[in-house]
Amino acid sequence: MQLEVFLEKVSVNHGLNVLVSHLAQAGIEIAALIRQGALQGVTEKMTSTNVQGETQMKLDIRSHELAVAQLRASAVVAGVLSEEEDHPVLFETLDAPFLVSMDPLDGSSNLAINGVVGSIFSVLPNIGVSTLGEQAFLQPGQDQRAAAYLMYGPATLMVLTLGQGTHVFTLDHDSNTFMLTQQTVQIAEETSEFAINASNQRYWAPAMQRYINECLQGADGLRGRDFNMRWCASMVMDVHRILTRGGVFLYPHDCKQPVRAGRLRLLYEANPMSLLVSQAGGESIDGKQPILAIQPDSCHQRVPVLLGAKQEIQRLREYHWQDSDHPQATD
Structure with missing residues (x-):
């Protein structure tokens, strides 16, 4: 057609x-x-x-x-x-x-x-x-x-x-x-694949450190299964892989450059990709709140973006909220 x-x-x-x-x-x-x-x-x-x-x-x-x-x-x-x-x-x-x-x-x-x-x-x-x-x-x-x-x-x-x-x-x-x-693409709720730029790991918040460490422990750790990591340096390519075979795309908050704690642009990267993923049964958050609910304050505003398989995004949201409940964990 x-x-x-x-x-x-x-x-x-x-x-x-x-x-x-x-x-x-x-x-x-x-x-x-x-x-x-x-x-x-x-x-x-x-x-x-x-x-x-x-x-x-x-x-x-x-x-x-x-x-x-x-x-x-x-x-x-x-x-x-x-x-x-x-x-x-x-x-x-x-x-x-x-x-x-x-x-x-x-x-x-x-x-x-x-x-x-x-x-x-x-x-x-x-x-x-x-x-x-x-x-x-x-x-x-x-x-x-x-x-x-x-x-x-x-x-x-x-x-x-x-x-x-x-x-x-x-x-x-x-x-x-x-x-x-x-027609009508659907993202599986479960996955064993994540996309992230691991070179920034030392700058991540504790919630993201915890999540990735659990994935890397694989079958020997809490998750009880092995994970694959992928990263293409193109949001389009990474998101398309998720729409095609599942997974999560993670560009989290980091302290490498405080003025760019979130790297992706809300209006023309995070928002359209979040809508495409949510319409395919996935979820998208900045860590705690849905990307699609954020009220922009500037045209080139940057935000952290975590999107993809619903169960993994829900786990990440839980970890970020637990961090905020126990702020000493970030010291």
Whole structure:
């Protein structure tokens, strides 16, 4: 089933359908650029940095430009918040029904090794950007109308939720059409696999130290079974693995850089991925509270993110609350 046919069947919001179709087209154009790699010079680093202080690559900028152009052309988007811009880009269509927050190229450091990268999108209702400006983007994740990511790997995938389950579409490069290949994905409640950057272990809070230590003890420890660890340095890739075969993705609070105790951006990484995971039967928290319930206070706000298999996320929540009940454990 083609993406457009699927949208007509499951969504009665024509404007949202138009928006998703333009997101898909942006993904097709970005995928074409990525396939050219060094031949087009898009894998080269630049001297500029984004609002996060991260060195940009040419493909970061081109992906941003392509996505913005498609969203502008949709005529249903009033403005876009991007990782690559300090402030939202507002369109002439300020009364259009939607706002979009995006990471146009997630995991761009993987380009140097020909690794998997992606694009992440969050769709919010326009609650008055013409009067509120960037404050209009500061809505909790539970208000999202849709979320999606594109994954550029051996196949180009679009993973989408409109609040009615999470679905996977695969790009047919011959026809440049996304086809439904997996409907209503479900994440198993139990797992024996986790994804985390273990090099930061010494900076984690006691709750996370406890959880990972128990996993590493494997069959000889409290959990009574062995665990596998995976880490791809691309949120899109790590989350897609969880949607495909289960597991948990963990980017916890740490004290390595106190001003960045949470590393992932709430509006265009944590929120859309949390909606996709929750619609697939998983859970997502910052340690204690659901990611989707957080009220944002700035456009590029960072948060810790723990998401995936429900039973493991519930265990992690319990450990974090136990820490707060016994603060001496953090001394």
